[in-house]
Structures are given as structure tokens and as C-alpha cells.
Amino acid sequence: MGDARVEFRSGDRLLGRPVAERDGHTFRLPLGDTRLDRDARLRVTAGGKRLDATAPAPSARLRPLAPETPLPSAAPEAPLPANPVDPGVPGPYRTVGGEYVLPSVSLPDLPVPVEMRAVVVGPAGAPGKRPVALFLHGRHATCYTPGTEEATGAWPCPAGTREVPSHRGYLNAQKLLASQGYVTLSISANGVNAQDHSLDDSGAQARSSLVRLHLARWADWAANRPSAPAAVRKTAPADLARVLLVGHSRGGEGVNRAALDSLSPPPADRDGHHGPVRWKIRGNVLIGPTIFGQNPAPDVPSTTILPGCDGDVSDLQGQIYLDGTRGVGRGTALHSSVYLVGANHNFFNTEWTPAQAQAPASDDFWSGETPDPVCSPGAATRLTAGQQQKAGAAYIAASARLFVGGDDRVRPLLDGTGRRAPSAGPARVLTHAVGGHRTPAFLPDSSTTVSGSGRLCAQVDPDAERACLNPEEGGASPHFAAWDASPEPGRDSVALRWDAPGKPVSVRPSRPVALAGSDALALRLAVPPDSADTRFDIAVTDASGRRAHLGRARVDGLPGSDRTASVWAREVRVPLSAAHRAGLDLKRIVSLELSPAGGAGRAWLVDGWGWRPGTPAVRPAALPRVDIGRLTVDEGDSGVRTYRVPVRVSGRGGGQVRLFVPGPDGEEVASRLVTVRPGRHDIDVPVEVRGNTRFGYDVPHDAFVKAVRGAVVGSHRGGVTARNDDPLPAVTVVPVADDVTEGGALTWRVTLSAAADADVIGTIGLLPVTGGAELSTADVDPEWLEQQIGEVPDPAVPLSEAVPGGLSLWFSVPAGETGAELSLPTVADGVTEPVESLRAALSLFDGSWEPVPGPEFTGRVRDAA
Numbered sequence: 001m002g003d004a005r006v007e008f009r010s011g012d013r014l015l016g017r018p019v020a021e022r023d024g025h026t027f028r029l030p031l032g033d034t035r036l037d038r039d040a041r042l043r044v045t046a047g048g049k050r051l052d053a054t055a056p057a058p059s060a061r062l063r064p065l066a067p068e069t070p071l072p073s074a075a076p077e078a079p080l081p082a083n084p085v086d087p088g089v090p091g092p093y094r095t096v097g098g099e100y101v102l103p104s105v106s107l108p109d110l111p112v113p114v115e116m117r118a119v120v121v122g123p124a125g126a127p128g129k130r131p132v133a134l135f136l137h138g139r140h141a142t143c144y145t146p147g148t149e150e151a152t153g154a155w156p157c158p159a160g161t162r163e164v165p166s167h168r169g170y171l172n173a174q175k176l177l178a179s180q181g182y183v184t185l186s187i188s189a190n191g192v193n194a195q196d197h198s199l200d201d202s203g204a205q206a207r208s209s210l211v212r213l214h215l216a217r218w219a220d221w222a223a224n225r226p227s228a229p230a231a232v233r234k235t236a237p238a239d240l241a242r243v244l245l246v247g248h249s250r251g252g253e254g255v256n257r258a259a260l261d262s263l264s265p266p267p268a269d270r271d272g273h274h275g276p277v278r279w280k281i282r283g284n285v286l287i288g289p290t291i292f293g294q295n296p297a298p299d300v301p302s303t304t305i306l307p308g309c310d311g312d313v314s315d316l317q318g319q320i321y322l323d324g325t326r327g328v329g330r331g332t333a334l335h336s337s338v339y340l341v342g343a344n345h346n347f348f349n350t351e352w353t354p355a356q357a358q359a360p361a362s363d364d365f366w367s368g369e370t371p372d373p374v375c376s377p378g379a380a381t382r383l384t385a386g387q388q389q390k391a392g393a394a395y396i397a398a399s400a401r402l403f404v405g406g407d408d409r410v411r412p413l414l415d416g417t418g419r420r421a422p423s424a425g426p427a428r429v430l431t432h433a434v435g436g437h438r439t440p441a442f443l444p445d446s447s448t449t450v451s452g453s454g455r456l457c458a459q460v461d462p463d464a465e466r467a468c469l470n471p472e473e474g475g476a477s478p479h480f481a482a483w484d485a486s487p488e489p490g491r492d493s494v495a496l497r498w499d500a501p502g503k504p505v506s507v508r509p510s511r512p513v514a515l516a517g518s519d520a521l522a523l524r525l526a527v528p529p530d531s532a533d534t535r536f537d538i539a540v541t542d543a544s545g546r547r548a549h550l551g552r553a554r555v556d557g558l559p560g561s562d563r564t565a566s567v568w569a570r571e572v573r574v575p576l577s578a579a580h581r582a583g584l585d586l587k588r589i590v591s592l593e594l595s596p597a598g599g600a601g602r603a604w605l606v607d608g609w610g611w612r613p614g615t616p617a618v619r620p621a622a623l624p625r626v627d628i629g630r631l632t633v634d635e636g637d638s639g640v641r642t643y644r645v646p647v648r649v650s651g652r653g654g655g656q657v658r659l660f661v662p663g664p665d666g667e668e669v670a671s672r673l674v675t676v677r678p679g680r681h682d683i684d685v686p687v688e689v690r691g692n693t694r695f696g697y698d699v700p701h702d703a704f705v706k707a708v709r710g711a712v713v714g715s716h717r718g719g720v721t722a723r724n725d726d727p728l729p730a731v732t733v734v735p736v737a738d739d740v741t742e743g744g745a746l747t748w749r750v751t752l753s754a755a756a757d758a759d760v761i762g763t764i765g766l767l768p769v770t771g772g773a774e775l776s777t778a779d780v781d782p783e784w785l786e787q788q789i790g791e792v793p794d795p796a797v798p799l800s801e802a803v804p805g806g807l808s809l810w811f812s813v814p815a816g817e818t819g820a821e822l823s824l825p826t827v828a829d830g831v832t833e834p835v836e837s838l839r840a841a842l843s844l845f846d847g848s849w850e851p852v853p854g855p856e857f858t859g860r861v862r863d864a865a
Contacts, residue, residue, distance in 0.1 A: 138249025252289025529560025
């Protein structure tokens with residue numbers, strides 16, 4: 001039970017996100033009108049990682065320009081200079097703690113109430129009101145059976161099991177912050193984790209509501225301290241005007257939404273918190289976060305920690321918390337990306353860490369039979385759990401000190417300046433940033449002209465000619481994390497590729513850009529993993545044609561493997577002093593030139609900015625907010641009805657979003673830019689629903705949006721769902737060949753009483769035979785058996801016992817047809833045996849994916865002699 005969402009794909013095409021069944025291991029996806037070719041390359045993925053196949057062979061690695069030109073080995077970089085101020089050093093205060101439990105709360109779309117539980121750690125004896133840090137864990141198992149390895153996603157936890165205390169997993173970071181004067185609380189969200197699988201936003205709004213309900217209680221207690229629980233009264237009073245939110249995995253997306261909702265309230269009927277906002281979010285820390293909506297809060301400073309060995313959210317999609325803010329808000333909020341080499345997803349939380357956790361826990365990075373050179377335990381670059389937790393706490397504290405405390409001396413640890421915190425121990429930590437005192441300069445888009453040894457490339461596009469990274473060449477980049485649409489317009493970079501030194505790439509925006517007032521030009525440049533010493537000469541030209549060589553920059557690749565997302569940009573800065581000496585008009589720069597100084601190579605320019613030191617004050621802009629809802633309607637028996645996707649625009653002012661609407665078959669996605677203002681109906685998505693009397697599954701007609709400029713998005717996805725209101729056809733089974741000699745195929749025909757609009761799916765459950773010998777796994781075609789269960793048991797077992805819990809064979813009756821044949825091929829084994837038989841029961845799945853029992857039937861197999 002992890003944080004990344006499971007996705008079904010046909011090749012690179014997203015078919016949809018299936019719904020988890022009660023067992024937590026079975027997923028279903030109604031296809032509606034979508035049709036699959038028989039040769040469709042079906043894949044199951046989560047976080048960019050394939051779940052239905054083994055890891056790719058080493059040959060799939062991101063290759064250099066030519067196979068005969070190997071990448072130079074990446075020698076370990078020298079340690080970065082130590083920052084003069086180390087925020088990971090404990091402070092002067094003694095810490096105290098406790099836990100509170102309040103009555104559970106009901107949240108929209110969650111059938112079962114959610115717990116209100118938190119562990120509190122704060123300073124003792126600290127003067128005045130103290131800033132607050134709230135932690136929210138991610139999606140993990142909710143219940144476990146003590147003394148066993150059994151953990152589930154049930155809620156509430158059944159008798160004999162206990163709640164997994166995920167909220168107690170950040171005590172080390174809480175104690176560090178508390179020693180420095182922060183009041184900290186870490187809240188439990190098991191009730192959300194158990195119920196978020198069917199929500200369009202995967203629980204982001206529910207988690208936001210939970211965060212804000214806790215903050216509201218703290219606001220009540222601040223006004224009436226005697227009414228607070230004992231754990232709260234133990235510590236110093238809280239200052240809710242200075243709040244830092246820390247979220248791990250789906251908890252990261254939850255606190256991002258909480259920060260957004262605190263500035264731009266969500267629709268009241270979708271929100272679990274009602275009342276005034278009596279707190280101020282000063283910043284977010286997001287640890288290995290999901291961002292399914294790709295809707296970051298643009299005007300709330302943030303630090304995103306990307307674990308280099310993340311085996312759960314393995315595409316490191318949290319990078320979008322930076323990249324997705326560009327041009328959306330005011331641009332003064334600093335958004336930092338902290339790449340932590342050798343860290344996995346789980347070990348930031350001690351309750352998800354083996355030997356530290358009360359409940360069953362594991363390393364989320366899967367090494368398999370082939371150890372990974374970067375991330376397998378014992379690799380030189382892999383961190384231990386203790387090292388990872390210590391580094392994580394140090395950078396949480398750095399964010400608190402900068403965003404809440406306003407101490408600019410720790411900014412170099414977060415903004416790409418290249419400093420290290422000695423308290424983070426041996427961890428190799430790399431950073432870059434957007435926002436702060438940066439001015440936009442070279443941000444590639446469709447209007448950018450690229451010439452020379454480079455091209456404008458699409459970050460998300462299945463077309464290898466357009467894509468920044470060719471899927472056939474392997475490699476993954478957090479900057480290019482996929483979303484709900486592919487191709488996705490509006491996300492561009494510059495791909496550089498050269499076969500000799502001195503072959504420049506020119507990048508020319510559609511209009512002149514201003515670097516006046518900046519000290520340096522900051523570029524985010526990525527190179528292939530494990531490459532070393534890629535150097536570029538960097539020059540700019542102004543509108544009058546004057547050109548200045550600014551300097552030379554070196555970029556090294558990150559440690560990477562086939563299983564990591566390591567094409568991550570390094571921030572390089574070159575001073576603008578040479579441009580001043582050459583007399584360039586820095587208010588009118590028209591082009592950037594990158595000239596590689598070495599042999600053949602590749603690189604990607606994410607963007608370029610004018611940079612100067614300091615951290616500006618952040619004042620959130622008043623932006624319109626867009627929320628897409630979902631309307632569910634019965635299809636009816638006849639006629640055509642037109643419905644509209646519910647869209648709400650709130651807030652103030654005008655902004656621009658990009659609207660995406662999949663076609664009827666789900667394959668082609670149309671998109672357009674829309675200017676939105678509250679009180680208008682700028683987004684209009686009509687949906688036609690045709691009634692009939694044939695069974696089918698519910699058909700979703702979706703729409704989704706992304707902020708482009710001057711707007712924010714809450715619920716990014718919704719639509720109109722046409723609910724099937726027709727009964728499942730009756731089913732009969734008749735034998736075609738149910739008494740065969742070995743080597744023949746047992747065959748039956750399944751017949752429906754009427755054709756359906758969708759494939760009718762069912763299973764054949766093999767039952768123990770009540771009399772005589774049962775057909776065994778040695779009596780059937782081994783290739784067929786391996787296709788069914790992935791292996792051929794040795795020694796042979798009765799067919800009904802081929803897998804724990806009993807063998808079930810899946811089948812389908814295609815849409816528009818009334819029958820299908822079921823066949824079980826046997827083999828002649830040359831062994832004298834009695835007549836062997838099988839007993840089976842058929843079940844069909846209804847529109848709610850509940851099994852509907854059907855008839856039982858039998859078959860017999862005789863010796864060939």
C-alpha cells in the first residue's frame with residue numbers, strides 16, 4: 001500500500017487509473033467506449049515504475065551519443081563548502097511531548113469518520129508564543145497484526161489488529177525543531193489512507209481538511225489555553241501566524257493543498273473545514289511528495305526533498321512543486337528542490353523503517369535479483385536509515401529557519417548556491433531553486449527559437465522526435481514527470497546534442513528579456529547520469545548585437561541507474577560582470593549561447609534566470625481559483641441528454657488555465673487555453689449521454705485543468721459519469737467438449753441472455769473435486785499455466801490448489817456479442833492414471849465490480865490409451 005497511483009497503460013497511452021478492490025491487490029478499470037487492439041501492449045505502472053514486469057535490462061540505460069563513446073566515469077565530487085550556519089544543530093531548549101485524541105470527524109466523500117490524533121513535541125521554558133510545525137505522513141498500511149508480517153488498509157482497524165502509528169515516525173525531526181523553539185505536532189491520517197482510492201484527487205482535499213481542522217483546534221486553544229489537551233498545555237503557547245507544514249508522500253500533496261486552501265478557500269460542500277482561517281502558512285516542506293494534480297501553491301515558499309532511491313514515488317514527480325510555479329503567481333516565493341542522493345522513500349519515517357517500526361516495514365527500493373549500483377543496501381551511495389533521517393531533519397530545520405524565521409544565512413543550503421549542512425553527515429545533498437530574487441529570462445516555450453546543436457523539446461510527449469527523452473533510450477527525469485495528458489502542451493525544454501566541441505546552441509526568446517539588477521545568470525542544466533566534467537562556455541547577446549562571454553560552467557551527472565530518475569538539473573551561475581564591461585544593454589538581452597567545450601555529449605536546459613542574493617518578502621497574490629467537480633447521472637433507457645461538467649471559479653481577478661478534454665475513446669486529448677474570472681462561465685464542457693437498455697459499466701467523461709498564469713487550481717479533475725442502470729445479463733454454460741482424452745482441450749461455451757455495451761468480465765473458480773482424482777498442474781499445458789499464474793508448480797498439485805486461496809481463470813465476453821468459448825488445454829503425459837476431473841464455478845462482475853455467482857460445471861480427462 002504505497003503513495004504512487006496505479007495506472008493502466010497501452011504502450012505509452014494512459015488508459016486510466018483503476019480502482020483498488022477490498023483486498024488492496026486487485027485493481028479494475030472500466031474501459032467505457034475505449035477499445036483495445038488484440039496486440040495492445042498493456043502495462044501497469046505506479047510512479048513511473050512498471051509493476052507487471054521485471055526491471056529493465058542494463059542495456060536500457062540512458063546512452064551517450066554513440067555506443068562506442070562511453071560516458072566518462074563520474075568520480076565523487078569534492079564535498080561542498082560548509083554553510084556558516086548549520087540549522088541541523090539542536091537548540092537550547094529542553095523538549096516535552098505527549099499525544100492527544102479528539103472525536104473523529106466526517107469528511108466529504110469518505111464514508112467512515114477520520115481520526116483526530118496527534119503527537120506533540122515542543123520546547124519547555126521557551127519565552128513568548130512559539131512558531132508551529134505540523135507534520136503529515138503519507139499513504140501507508142493502516143492496521144497490523146502484532147507478531148506477524150500482516151498489514152492491511154482496513155478502517156477502522158478490526159479486532160485483533162492495531163493502528164499503524166505512522167504519525168509517530170517523525171519524532172527525531174520534531175525533537176530537533178522543538179529544541180530550537182518550535183511547537184510541533186504530527187497528525188494521523190489512517191482514515192484518509194484507507195478511503196482515498198476512489199477519489200479523483202487521491203485524497204488531497206481530505207488531507208487538507210484534516211490539516212486545517214487540527215490548526216483550527218490549535219487556534220481555539222490559543223484563545224482558551226485551559227481548554228487544550230494536556231499534551232498541548234505542557235509546551236509553550238503556539239503562534240499560529242508562523243506555521244510550517246511538513247508532508248511526506250501523499251502527505252506532501254495534502255499540505256500543499258492545505259496551504260492553497262488557506263489562501264483560496266475551496267467550495268464549501270467539498271471541504272471538511274468550515275470557518276475563518278486563523279493561521280498563516282509561511283512555508284511547506286514536501287518529502288518525496290506526490291503531485292497528482294500538478295497544482296502547486298505558487299505563493300507559498302517550499303522545499304521539496306527528492307529521494308534519489310525512491311522506490312515508491314519513483315518518478316520524483318515532486319519536482320513539479322518548483323517547475324509548475326513558474327509564471328503562475330508573483331514569483332517571489334522561493335521554491336527549492338533538494339536532491340538527496342541515496343535516500344529511499346520510506347526511511348524518513350521511523351515507523352516505515354525495519355528495526356525501528358512497531359508494525360511491519362520494508363525498504364521500498366526493490367533491488368530484485370540484480371543489485372543496483374546506486375541504491376541497493378550496501379552500495380557506496382546508499383544511505384543508512386539513520387543517515388537519511390538525520391539529513392532529512394537538517395533540511396526540514398533549514399526550511400523552517402528560512403521560511404518561518406527569516407534567517408537568510410541558511411538560504412545557500414536550499415537555493416543552489418552549493419553549500420552543505422555538516423549536521424547532515426555524509427549525505428550528498430544537491431539543490432536548485434526557482435523564485436526568490438530571480439527574474440525570468442530563458443524559460444523555453446513554443447515561441448522560443450533554438451538553433452545549432454539543440455532543439456526545442458517536449459517534456460511529455462510519446463513521439464520520440466519531439467520528446468526531450470526518447471523512451472527507447474531509457475533514463476528518467478523528475479522535470480519530465482508525466483501527468484494526465486500525453487502529449488502535454490506548455491511544457492518545453494531545450495535538448496542539446498553535440499558530437500564535437502565548439503558546436504554552440506543558441507536559445508532565442510520571442511522578445512528581449514531583462515537581466516538588469518541581477519548579479520549572475522543562473523541556469524538549470526541536466527546531463528546524463530554518471531557523466532562527469534561536461535563544460536559549457538556561456539554567452540549572451542543584446543538587442544544591438546553586442547555579445548559577451550560570461551564564463552565557463554561545469555556540470556556533473558548524478559549517480560544513477562536504470563531504476564532511478566537521475567536526469568536532474570544542476571544550478572550553475574555565471575556572473576554578469578563581463579556583460580557590464582562589454583557595455584551590453586541588460587534590459588534587452590535577445591539570446592543565450594551555450595557552447596560545449598568537450599567531446600560528444602548531451603544535456604538539457606530547463607530554464608535560465610537573472611539571480612541575486614537575498615530572500616524577498618512574500619505577499620500572496622489574490623488569484624482566481626478553479627475547481628472541477630463530478631456529476632453522476634443515470635444513462636436512462638433512451639434518448640440523448642446533455643450535461644455539463646461542473647466547474648467553479650472563485651476568488652478575485654482573472655487568470656489563465658489550460659483545459660484538457662479526452663475524446664470519446666479516451667485516446668485523443670484536446671486542450672485549449674482559457675481565461676477565467678469568478679462569476680463567469682468561461683469553462684464549458686458539454687457531455688452527451690445516450691440512454692439504452694443494455695448492460696454496461698459506468699462511463700466517465702472527464703475534464704482536467706492546470707494553472708498557466710495568474711490562477712490556482714484546487715480540484716484539477718472531474719467530469720460527468722454516466723451510471724449504468726441496466727441489469728447484468730443472465731449467463732449459462734454448456735459443454736462443447738467436457739469429456740476428452742489427455743492432449744485435448746476441455747471446452748465450454750458461455751452464453752449471455754443479451755449483448756452488453758461493454759466487455760462482460762468473469763472468472764472461473766476451480767473447486768476441489770468431491771470424488772475421484774482431480775486434474776493436476778502436470779496435466780495441463782505448462783505454457784498455458786504459466787500465462788495464467790506466472791509459474792508451473794513443482795511438484796505438481798491439484799489444479800484447484802495451484803495458487804493460495806484457489807485458482808481463478810479470467811475470461812470476457814466482448815461488447816456486442818453474446819458468447820465466448822472457454823478452453824483448458826491438457827497434455828498427454830504417458831502415465832497410466834484414472835479418470836481425472838475438475839469442478840468449476842462461474843462468476844460475472846456487475847457494474848460495481850461485485851461478483852455475481854453463476855452456474856457450476858465439470859469436465860473429465862481420460863488417458864490417451
